[in-house]
Amino acid sequence: MFTLPLxxxxxxxxxxxxxxxxxxxxxxxKVQGIYALLSxxxxxxxxxxxxxxxxxxxIVLIVGQLPFKPPLEACLQIDMFGVFMAFLxxxxxxxxxxxxxxxxxxxxxxxxYYTLVLGMIAGMTGxxxxxxxxxxxxxxxxxxxxxYALVSFRKHKWEPIEAGFKYIIMSAAGSATILLSxxxxxxxxxxxxxxxxxxxxxxxxxxxxxYMTLVLVIVGFGIKTAIVPFHxxxxxxxSAAPSPISAMLSGVMVQTGACALIRVLLLVFGSxxxxxxxxxxxxxxxxxxxxxxxxxxQNDIKRLLAFSTIAHMGYILFGFAIVSHxxxxxxxxxxxxxxxxxxxxxxCAGGFIYRTGTQDLRKLEGxxxxxxxxxxxxxxxxxxxxxxxxxxxxxxEWMIVSAGIEAGMLLFSVxxxxxxxxxxxxxxxxxxxxxxxxxxxISEKATEAPVLLLIPVLIxxxxxxxxxxxxxxxxxxxxxxxxxxxxx
Amino acid sequence: xxxxxxxVWCAVALYLIGMYCLVSKRNMIxxxxxxxxxxxxxxxxxxxxxxxxxxxxxDPFGHxxxxxxxxxxxxxxxxxxxxxxxxxxxYQTLDVRKLRRLKW
Numbered sequence: 001m002f003t004l005p006l007x008x009x010x011x012x013x014x015x016x017x018x019x020x021x022x023x024x025x026x027x028x029x030k031v032q033g034i035y036a037l038l039s040x041x042x043x044x045x046x047x048x049x050x051x052x053x054x055x056x057x058x059i060v061l062i063v064g065q066l067p068f069k070p071p072l073e074a075c076l077q078i079d080m081f082g083v084f085m086a087f088l089x090x091x092x093x094x095x096x097x098x099x100x101x102x103x104x105x106x107x108x109x110x111x112x113y114y115t116l117v118l119g120m121i122a123g124m125t126g127x128x129x130x131x132x133x134x135x136x137x138x139x140x141x142x143x144x145x146x147x148y149a150l151v152s153f154r155k156h157k158w159e160p161i162e163a164g165f166k167y168i169i170m171s172a173a174g175s176a177t178i179l180l181s182x183x184x185x186x187x188x189x190x191x192x193x194x195x196x197x198x199x200x201x202x203x204x205x206x207x208x209x210x211y212m213t214l215v216l217v218i219v220g221f222g223i224k225t226a227i228v229p230f231h232x233x234x235x236x237x238x239s240a241a242p243s244p245i246s247a248m249l250s251g252v253m254v255q256t257g258a259c260a261l262i263r264v265l266l267l268v269f270g271s272x273x274x275x276x277x278x279x280x281x282x283x284x285x286x287x288x289x290x291x292x293x294x295x296x297x298q299n300d301i302k303r304l305l306a307f308s309t310i311a312h313m314g315y316i317l318f319g320f321a322i323v324s325h326x327x328x329x330x331x332x333x334x335x336x337x338x339x340x341x342x343x344x345x346x347x348c349a350g351g352f353i354y355r356t357g358t359q360d361l362r363k364l365e366g367x368x369x370x371x372x373x374x375x376x377x378x379x380x381x382x383x384x385x386x387x388x389x390x391x392x393x394x395x396x397e398w399m400i401v402s403a404g405i406e407a408g409m410l411l412f413s414v415x416x417x418x419x420x421x422x423x424x425x426x427x428x429x430x431x432x433x434x435x436x437x438x439x440x441x442i443s444e445k446a447t448e449a450p451v452l453l454l455i456p457v458l459i460x461x462x463x464x465x466x467x468x469x470x471x472x473x474x475x476x477x478x479x480x481x482x483x484x485x486x487x488x
Numbered sequence: 489x490x491x492x493x494x495x496v497w498c499a500v501a502l503y504l505i506g507m508y509c510l511v512s513k514r515n516m517i518x519x520x521x522x523x524x525x526x527x528x529x530x531x532x533x534x535x536x537x538x539x540x541x542x543x544x545x546x547d548p549f550g551h552x553x554x555x556x557x558x559x560x561x562x563x564x565x566x567x568x569x570x571x572x573x574x575x576x577x578x579y580q581t582l583d584v585r586k587l588r589r590l591k592w
Contacts, residue, residue, distance in 0.1 A: 134553055141560040148567055158578045162587045165575055168568050169519055173510055175564075176526035179557060180503055183533035186550060187496070190541055 005046040012039035013118035020111020033101035036114040077131025079484035085128040093121045095456045096244035102452035120146040124256045133192040151241045163240035170233040174223030181216035194267045224257035227283045228290035238306035243350025250309040251339035262320040280321035288314030288419040301349045319400040322407045328482035330399035337392040341385040344460040348378035351449035366439035370446040379431045380461045386427040391468035495536035502529035516572045516582045527561045
């Protein structure tokens with residue numbers, strides 16, 4: 001029906017509640033998590049097959065069996081960019097699920113939980129695979145729906161419910177805005193296929209409808225991407241969700257919005273590129289400053305990380321807005337680095353929350369004495385994300401800045417470097433509070449996180465260091481993905 | 489026959505009404521209704537465009553999109569109303585301004 005990895009993912013997702021139900025009736029509660037983990041391994045295997053196919057033919061086109069002619073049909077168009085992002089989703093999903101097996105042990109409704117996580121991964125994969133706007137929208141809604149449910153998963157507490165309501169109202173309004181922009185594109189051209197849209201909108205239409213559609217697209221995707229005037233849902237939703245879910249939301253879901261945005265802008269609005277390029281650059285700079293300044297004020301560890309995600313979305317958007325091969329490569333590489341580093345940080349924060357039950361940094365002061373491994377891994381992640389040279393974050397942020405300078409955006413590149421320096425202050429504050437301050441009564445009583453929680457975090461930290469000292473193949477892969485977006 | 493632009497402006501007006509509803513209303517259920525109005529603005533647009541593409545011919549593509557989108561919106565609304573019921577259990581009110589325990 002769809003392509004093999006996506007099919008497998010959807011089948012496993014639909015079968016997951018049945019497996020979970022049977023397993024929990026017999027008393028094997030961990031089976032559900034292990035089942036989800038194995039299904040993701042299977043997806044990764046099939047995705048590797050797809051990677052080989054794409055490497056050989058450049059683009060794999062899968063057309064649906066509806067009785068329409070090609071420009072009307074729903075289709076999937078898989079290129080290197082799609083495969084790159086899909087691998088990222090599967091890898092981050094693997095770590096999140098491996099972490100959830102222990103972390104979510106005591107929650108009820110676990111079979112629904114794993115179903116929703118698999119559904120979210122399927123939705124994101126579908127978004128980057130889709131070849132027309134309508135398929136993108138359906139998978140977009142799948143991703144949104146599952147993430148709403150996951151944010152308010154702990155429904156017996158007030159915080160997830162309140163954050164979930166805020167999130168659902170803002171994000172659903174964004175989806176409706178995307179739908180309205182789709183309707184205008186359909187009215188102007190009679191199709192929603194990306195290839196057909198780009199060929200039919202080549203001569204810039206002088207009337208205002210095209211610009212209005214452009215604004216609607218930027219606002220609609222911008223809400224999910226947490227561009228600064230629309231970012232207010234993000235810190236609430238990320239701090240209220242369970243830690244593995246925060247890691248997935250922050251590591252890959254927000255970036256999916258940016259990827260969909262840049263794909264639509266490049267393919268559909270290529271004829272009015274100067275109009276949206278500068279808008280995007282300004283929004284990116286606002287997003288950086290907004291995220292970094294707000295992060296300075298936070299006392300909640302997950303809220304601090306959520307605001308740092310907003311700042312990093314600014315960097316990624318800036319790289320995308322440069323629209324050169326170099327800028328896109330840098331941004332995609334940064335998406336990869338950021339996903340790994342942010343997942344590492346959120347999972348470490350999850351370890352603290354698992355043992356102490358609090359997210360307040362003032363109560364977690366000096367917890368290193370009690371939880372040395374988690375604290376040191378958190379420090380590795382924080383140093384990497386603060387762009388300290390030998391680690392992953394430095395290379396990608398440096399690449400974005402140098403791409404900006406090369407494209408003649410000196411002022412904005414300088415502003416980005418300023419932001420990077422600003423962000424070091426709160427990452428160092430995080431490391432300092434956790435590692436060097438005098439322990440409080442809560443942090444003295446804590447014990448080291450269980451081994452099952454430490455293993456995924458340790459692997460992530462090693463991966464983070466590995467990318468830092470050996471970035472070559474990853475950059476080459478990001479380069480191929482960027483070529484695929486630009487249609488080179 | 490009514491010109492196409494009437495429908496389009498009507499859709500834009502519906503969108504603005506929905507946004508106004510989201511910004512100004514206090515009742516959580518009214519906010520969910522606001523979402524529904526927003527989506528229906530887009531649906532109206534799709535139906536109008538599919539009818540006016542060619543004289544005497546109705547494009548089925550627009551209709552299939554609207555049907556799929558109605559299903560998706562139904563899911564979102566159901567989930568939103570579920571969250572509203574839980575919020576009512578926690579706060580004993582439907583006033584969204586009472587949900588102010590989270591900071592910005």
